[in-house]
Amino acid sequence: MKTIIEPFKIKSVEPIRFTTKEERKIILQKAGYNPFLIKADDVIIDLLTDSGTSAMSANQWAGIMQGDESYAGSNSFYRFEAAVRKITGMKFIIPTHQGRAAEKILFSVKGGAGKYIPSNTHFDTTRANIEFTGAEAVDLLNEIGKIPEVRANFKGNMDVDQLESFIREKGAENIPLCMITITNNSGGGQPVSMKNIREVKAVCSKYSIPLYIDACRFAENAYFIKLREPGYENKPILEIAQEMFSYADGVTMSAKKDALVNIGGFLAMNDEETAMKSRNLLIVTEGFPTYGGLAGRDLEAIAIGLEEILEEPYLHYRIRSVEYLGEKLLKAGVPIIEPPGGHAIYIDAKRFLPDVPPDQYPGQSIVCSLFLEGGIRSVEIGSVMFGRYDENGKFIPPDMELVRLAIPRRVYTQSHIDYVSEVVIESFKNRHALKGYKIVYEAPMLRHFTVKFEPID
Numbered sequence: 001m002k003t004i005i006e007p008f009k010i011k012s013v014e015p016i017r018f019t020t021k022e023e024r025k026i027i028l029q030k031a032g033y034n035p036f037l038i039k040a041d042d043v044i045i046d047l048l049t050d051s052g053t054s055a056m057s058a059n060q061w062a063g064i065m066q067g068d069e070s071y072a073g074s075n076s077f078y079r080f081e082a083a084v085r086k087i088t089g090m091k092f093i094i095p096t097h098q099g100r101a102a103e104k105i106l107f108s109v110k111g112g113a114g115k116y117i118p119s120n121t122h123f124d125t126t127r128a129n130i131e132f133t134g135a136e137a138v139d140l141l142n143e144i145g146k147i148p149e150v151r152a153n154f155k156g157n158m159d160v161d162q163l164e165s166f167i168r169e170k171g172a173e174n175i176p177l178c179m180i181t182i183t184n185n186s187g188g189g190q191p192v193s194m195k196n197i198r199e200v201k202a203v204c205s206k207y208s209i210p211l212y213i214d215a216c217r218f219a220e221n222a223y224f225i226k227l228r229e230p231g232y233e234n235k236p237i238l239e240i241a242q243e244m245f246s247y248a249d250g251v252t253m254s255a256k257k258d259a260l261v262n263i264g265g266f267l268a269m270n271d272e273e274t275a276m277k278s279r280n281l282l283i284v285t286e287g288f289p290t291y292g293g294l295a296g297r298d299l300e301a302i303a304i305g306l307e308e309i310l311e312e313p314y315l316h317y318r319i320r321s322v323e324y325l326g327e328k329l330l331k332a333g334v335p336i337i338e339p340p341g342g343h344a345i346y347i348d349a350k351r352f353l354p355d356v357p358p359d360q361y362p363g364q365s366i367v368c369s370l371f372l373e374g375g376i377r378s379v380e381i382g383s384v385m386f387g388r389y390d391e392n393g394k395f396i397p398p399d400m401e402l403v404r405l406a407i408p409r410r411v412y413t414q415s416h417i418d419y420v421s422e423v424v425i426e427s428f429k430n431r432h433a434l435k436g437y438k439i440v441y442e443a444p445m446l447r448h449f450t451v452k453f454e455p456i457d
């Protein structure tokens with residue numbers, strides 16, 4: 001078998017600034033050991049997120065020049081709307097400046113105190129937007145999805161039995177909608193099977209609860225279905241995506257992921273009343289319904305990105321290049337969530353640093369080590385991001401302690417990824433020298449963005 005090469009050539013490049021380990025020590029300390037507070041110019045390989053970091057194609061850049069900047073009824077809006085409708089089939093399509101803006105509007109309309117929103121796993125902004133309205137966000141991931149070292153095809157699946165008991169327990173009238181996140185970002189970028197989406201929909205229908213898909217990485221999810229689910233091996237990605245969305249009553253999407261753009265998103269649904277209420281809020285917070293906080297050129301780039309993302313050579317390279325990094329790490333004994341996810345490798349910090357307890361943030365310790373060793377920026381998805389305190393101030397850690405190496409789309413080459421694996425393996429070899437951290441500042445919500453640490457001696 002031949003090497004799977006990047007299915008593109010590079011027309012425009014950005015320089016990388018190299019730093020020394022001594023410089024990185026100071027940079028890290030100044031940033032309070034929080035990668036979100038490091039200047040991008042001080043980063044060698046940036047794996048903080050795959051969101052808004054894609055390289056756009058020549059075609060998308062050409063589309064940028066075609067953007068129609070009319071306030072109302074812009075051509076670019078209709079092109080965007082047609083592209084979203086072709087894939088999702090939704091009746092009402094509302095542009096937003098990014099995914100969380102769609103969430104904010106949806107949950108302002110549907111949330112509120114006493115309500116529950118179940119999901120396989122809510123992303124942090126989704127959870128925050130639900131909780132902001134006084135509603136409760138509930139994760140009902142299947143058990144296998146919680147065990148990093150066990151390989152399974154669809155570890156993002158929702159536990160359908162648990163969903164049904166949950167609805168019975170809380171009452172369908174208190175559950176305004178159910179969500180399913182594809183792929184499951186917080187649970188390791190793991191896909192959800194078509195069968196699971198279908199079964200979740202059946203339970204939702206039984207209790208007349210609308211199903212919304214958080215579609216950030218829908219194309220990666222569709223490709224995994226093609227690779228792993230019987231009956232889909234010969235289906236085009238577009239058809240698989242259309243079937244996934246056929247089970248949904250609504251969609252939230254951050255176009256910064258699988259629409260290959262640097263900004264944008266949308267909220268879509270079939271229910272007219274929800275759409276009217278959402279549009280009214282959109283006008284207050286985002287803008288007129290034919291631009292929703294975006295420029296016409298952004299809508300144009302999304303429309304083109306949504307076509308490019310469905311190309312199989314792209315998805316083949318995409319999924320394989322993430323898997324390639326995963327294989328290199330596994331070969332060196334580095335514990336990761338298996339199998340590798342669609343957009344990222346997730347290091348299992350509990351097994352990487354078994355002696356650092358959750359309240360000393362083992363994931364954060366690895367994040368700092370990767371930056372120090374090689375200028376790689378990653379992010380902790382564990383006790384820093386999802387840790388909570390109970391009424392008595394006791395710390396409650398989440399199920400998993402992870403470090404995410406998110407791979408931006410079409411940005412890094414195989415040699416960049418080889419370098420990443422070398423740095424991670426080096427950190428792993430030196431793991432016995434890594435220490436825990438303590439928090440010296442934290443915000444009341446989404447604390448990981450601004451938190452500051454000090455190493456524990």
Ligand code: F0G
Binds near residue numbers: 051181254
């Ligand atoms: N849902 C999922 C599954 C996400 O991964 C994200 C963003 C959002 C919603 C919110 O979208 O950023 O456009 O407002 N995830 C990024 C990440 C930030 O790094 O995983 P947004």
